[in-house]
Amino acid sequence: MKRIIDYITICSAIPRHMLSHRRIVTPQCTRRLYKKLSDLRALCGLVEILVIGVVVATGCDRHSAVRSELDRADALMEEHPDSSLRMLEAIRSDSLSGEELARHSLLISMAIDKNYIDTTVFDILQPAIDFYKKHGTPDERLQTLYYLGRIYQNRGESEKANKVFLNALELKGEVTDSMVLARTNVAIAQTFKYWLVLTEYVKYYSYAADIYRHLGREELYYDCLLSMLNGYNLLDNKERADSILMLCSEGRKDGHIESSLFRSYHLAYITHFGLSAQLDSIINLCRDNRVGSTIDLMMIANGCLEAGDTSRAAEILKDVRTSGIEYDTLKYQSILIDLYRVTGDYKNAFEECLRFFNTNDSLNLIKFRNAQIESQHHHEFQLAVISDSQFKSGIITVIIAVMFTLLFAVMILVYSLRIHKAKNHRLAMNNQMTDLEQNLIRQIAKTTEAENIRLHLERKQQELESDNMRLRMAELSSEIEHLKEINSENNHDVAQEVKEVIQNRISMLNAFLASRLSSSARHEDLYEKWTRELISDKNKFMQENRLAFQVCYPKFIDNLKNQDLDDGEIEYVCLYAIGLRGTEISSYLNSTSHLHISSAVRKKLGLGKHDTNLGNYIKKLLDESR
Template sequence: MRYGNNKHKEMRKPALLIFLTLALPFMVMFIGCGHKTKAWNTMDKAEELMNSRPDSALTVLSSIEKTSLGDDEEKARYALLMSMALDKNYIDTTSFDVLQPAIDYYLEKGTPDERLRTLYYQGRIFLNQSDFDMAMQSFLKANDLKDECRDSLTYANMLVAQSILNYSSYQMDDYISNNLKASEIYGRLKNNMYRQSSLIKALDGSVALGNRRLSDSILSVVDSLAMLAPDSEDERSLVRQTYLITFEPDAAIAAMLDTISNYSMMNDASKLNVAIGYLKLNQQKKADDVLNLIDTCGETGRSFRYLQIKPEILEANGKYKEALAAYKTYIDAIDLENSKIYYQKTTVAQGLHELKVNHIYSLQKKDKQIWLGLSVVLVLIIIIGFIYYQLRLGKKNRIISEKEQSRLQLENENLQKQNSVLELERHNAQLEFDKQNLASENMKLKISQLESDKHNAELEIEKKNLAAENMELRISQLESEKQKSELELEKKNLAAENMGLRISQLESEKQKSDLELEKQTLVAENMRLKISQLESEGERLKDLLKESELSKPILDAIQERVGILNGLLAAKISGNETYSKPYDTWINQITEDKKSFMDSTRLAFRASYPAFMKYLDDHNLTESELNYVCLYAIGLRGKEISEYIQVKRHYHMSTDIRKKLGLSENDTNLGLHIRNLMKKL
């Protein structure tokens, strides 16, 4: 067994070496990927502070040394978080120096939320650069991620930023739609200030389109949020002014214009509203004067609303050439914006297509890498599985072979034990039969002796009778009648004495016959008790055979003993010695193979007297000591056991058993103690 284990260990060494050799490249690859520095945890803290305390988030991010950043993912995250911190602290930038690592990494490998944020801040930088075309492309690409992203706040901010471009190109429907979508998201996020600002922009767009129904519905929501967003009061006042001039009657417009005394304190948007109001009241001159106060280079002076109303005011004041030139400028601006819009949509569609193609290509590349890795791992698993299978198969075959050898050896030992038991039983039966024959012969001899003694007694009596007769004849011859009578009396006395002696002798012979008969009766009774005991033992062994929980060797030993007992009982009952032949064979086997008989006896006792055998096991008796004790249990004495097993250390074994059972040398006889113990348990 030790040799088999060492061989198994030696076979495992090359398998382990092959596994480590094949797995080492993957371990290096997985360990090398995803290297993160301490800056990653610092960025976690900054991201937690980003919405609640953006100034602190900017300070935390500024404390990170760029040279200490690890892989591309860590650099990209730092770039995106720093761009977010700058934006939330109202620090506008026109350079991509900060955001570029995020653009390079996230647009190809980022999650939908990471790509959305990157595109949003990319569009904001383009917006700061006044590159509206590129800004719109970034926002449209970001909008394409609406169904995948979960960052609702960034998506709403992107919609508001995109609406600024819609307003500048006079795409009022998109301007209104984007602001309404943004306000809905802000409402779910409980951001009332941003929601109010988006609603005001949507209201301004609906007023510009002349959609009073939509304007009224939006205005009611704006008014309901007035107390929740007091910082938006200036925006609300301006849009209310635009709403009044667009939808209210002339009297209301005139009343509002009468309250204005100083145009220099108004912004360009309010001045444009006043000019439109004067135009609606047919006060063309005032409309033209107010219009000329607007900065044509400013946001309002470049808006489509200004370009649209300017030709009307000039035409109303009789300045037809200027009105025509202004109208042409308005038409050219619309055509330019339409062409830009078409170009933006075409470019964006092409960019999205290229992005999707690149994404698909990237996914295919990743799939190839994954499949390659899985294939290598599968091959590795198959190789390791094959090696493990071979090892297990070899080990299993060795175990099966060892078990088979052990089983055959055990069966051989059981057969030897069974043969020994049969031989011993046959020998015991033969001894018992011889004993009975001897007893019968002794009885016949005693009867014959008694008959001979009786015959001798009769001859002695006849001899005495003859002597007496001779004596009488002599007496009759020598004495007289008196003497004859005395002699007759003496004769009678002698005859009575002889009769008494004879009766005493007969009584003594009868007592001897009665004793011998009683002895034969006791022998017959002992035989009946032994037969009854054998029947009881046979029934108990049959009951044990019905228990399926016993091991096969125990069941075989019990089955064998049951067969021997049945044969012996049949021989004793029927008087046919043919039935006892297996018993004789078993007795001979017992004499030849003592160990087999003792092992079989131990197994039988373990099944018949489990409590008794458990008691011996609890006192740590060895297998040979158990066999020794079982010989005591079947009724043998120490001297008989010593003669049977023929072991020199018989006395030492008896001493060891006494110590384990707590008996001293002066305590009770060991065989008697064991048989009493077996009866108790």
């Protein structure tokens, strides 16, 4: 149409003398022809104006329709993100520009994220990033920064993601979209959890919980509370964990938290803080088949392990393994490693450690393969969109072939560039996966070397403990000989009562040496029996202990008597001399007079309130008297 109009316009501008023919054209014909051409030119001008008006009106209608579609997609975003995504994909982004393109880019990024599609490329969101740097409302800038951070999270670049999220929070005084603000706080909390910065993890979940509560989003509010409960468990902050648990209990009663979900978090709280009575009741529930979750069972096994009940932990782990129900292999192996370590079975602990790393490596490999498959599917989806666009373009090309020839060539070029870019992206992903596998192999080698060093150090420690035991037994043998010499019949200076005490001590020392040198349980039982009989009578034990020190260390006893200590106080001091601490003496005497006796002894020995520990002073005094 435009070419026809241009042709007529050119013709109308031809001078009249060029239209005349010397042989057949008369002046009257020339005037008539010129008049007709003038009328035709006026008509063409009118047609041109009408065509421009139609084009402008069509463009306005099209933009109005696009805005309406974007508004509908935005309204469906929270409740029906799948429908919103289909609507947005039906809009051709190559026909948009400026604000519409930026909003379409932002909305489709939101829909992809809400449909749990983890994208790692910036192509879709890039128009929104470019436009909202200088334009748009604070809410649109906040949304753009949030979904930019989500892309960084999907790419595994947690530092960049956290920086973007923190920049988004700087807009909190200007924005009205509290939901995105709360999600930004949750995303920051998850990043800090990945970094194991638990105080910040709890803090940002607390910010998000306050926003959700203000908005009346009870389920999201209690989800944040459960995450805070988990954080306070890891921080060993029982006081804060108790307050959060009380709020979560109210949420469970009101139906905002599922009972199974609350039970899992409650169980984690019980096992972490070692509440044995509640743990026993939950174990009984499991045995009655009223609790069947393998996650709960493994939490209970972990709690039993922390409480020192290794046999029950092993029994529960066996039930998990033989239940026939799927369970978290990595969690099971980590608890089993701790069980082997606590029970001293380091060989099985090391082998289970290797299996743990192998399982973890296998899972990571599966994740990488799934990510590759997902990338391939996304690429195929893009190819399908391009193919559909080409088909529609072909129909238009058949109708207006000349007009769209150049556009078709450009689309082929764009298609080739996208294919080339996709190939480069796959190659980069393969190289990155190869680097990760090599790093993982090096990490396993380092871990194995560290484990070998640890086992070597443990063997050295056991050798030192064995040498120390042999030295101690040699000292005890020397002590026995010394007591026998004192208790000999030729020594008439020692009273018969003291000789009996010394003889009992010699028998006990012999029994102790026999129990350590022999593997027979008879010697061990004899030693345990004498020990129980001796310490059961507190007065007799303390009196015999004082007499033994009086014979073996007379200077020590004389020094105490010179400080005006009576026999009862000397007997109290002798408990410190055999190596007991103040709390152990108080527990043994089971008397409220412990503090009074201790104060009286310190006063007679000349020790002030802030002077050295009484036990250390007695040991020093004993060493000086030898």
